[in-house]
Amino acid sequence: MDNLVIRQATIEDLDTLLSFEQGIIEYERSMLPDMMTGHFNYYDLKELIENDDSKVLVAAVDGKLVASGYAKLKKSLNYLTHEFHSFLGFMFVSPDFRGEGINGKIIDQLTIWSKKKGATVLCLTVFAQNQSGIRAYEKIGFDKNVIEMRKDI
Numbered sequence: 001m002d003n004l005v006i007r008q009a010t011i012e013d014l015d016t017l018l019s020f021e022q023g024i025i026e027y028e029r030s031m032l033p034d035m036m037t038g039h040f041n042y043y044d045l046k047e048l049i050e051n052d053d054s055k056v057l058v059a060a061v062d063g064k065l066v067a068s069g070y071a072k073l074k075k076s077l078n079y080l081t082h083e084f085h086s087f088l089g090f091m092f093v094s095p096d097f098r099g100e101g102i103n104g105k106i107i108d109q110l111t112i113w114s115k116k117k118g119a120t121v122l123c124l125t126v127f128a129q130n131q132s133g134i135r136a137y138e139k140i141g142f143d144k145n146v147i148e149m150r151k152d153i
Contacts, residue, residue: 001061001100006109009049009056009068016065017045017058020092031127034152043090048072055113056090059102067093067102071110073117085121086114091133104140 009017021042029035048054048070059067070090076082088110093102107122114122124142126133134144 001102003062004102004105005060006057006105007060009045009058011046011049013058013065014045014049017056017068017090020065020068020094021045021090023094024090024092028127028130031129043070045090048090053117055110057106057109059093059097059106061097066097067106069103069106069110071114071122073114073119074123076121082120084119085123086110086117086119088122088124091124103136107140 018041022039025035025040025042045056049056051072054070054072056070057068058065068090069088069092071086071088073084074087076085088107091103091106093100111122122142123145124137126137128134128147138144
């Protein structure tokens with residue numbers, strides 16, 4: 001895709017990024033039966049854009065934003081050998097551009113940023129029901145790690 005540009009997000013991108021976030025929430029509603037039905041936000045996107053310990057990237061095609069993702073440095077559990085890791089989130093690709101490898105290109109750039117910050121491990125979460133997401137992450141080298149389970153009581 002010759003007309004694809006991946007760049008750092010700016011505050012000027014915020015309205016589009018907020019709509020991407022709502023797209024993620026709508027997609028995930030069917031996977032989490034007790035998710036709130038009203039409007040809410042997963043992320044503080046403004047803080048993520050402005051913070052030195054996080055990097056928000058967007059992908060644009062012909063100047064139109066079509067995808068996003070972030071990496072944020074987080075303290076690791078005290079029993080791990082690495083003090084911190086880079087957590088990936090806000091992975092969104094507009095429906096018309098899915099399957100084009102854009103998410104992988106964003107993750108490649110976030111990996112470079114994470115390494116420069118000293119991270120040696122990338123982590124992310126994905127719903128177990130999101131089989132296409134799991135396959136996409138496995139395709140670019142992620143392995144399943146801890147499986148979180150739940151039971152409604």
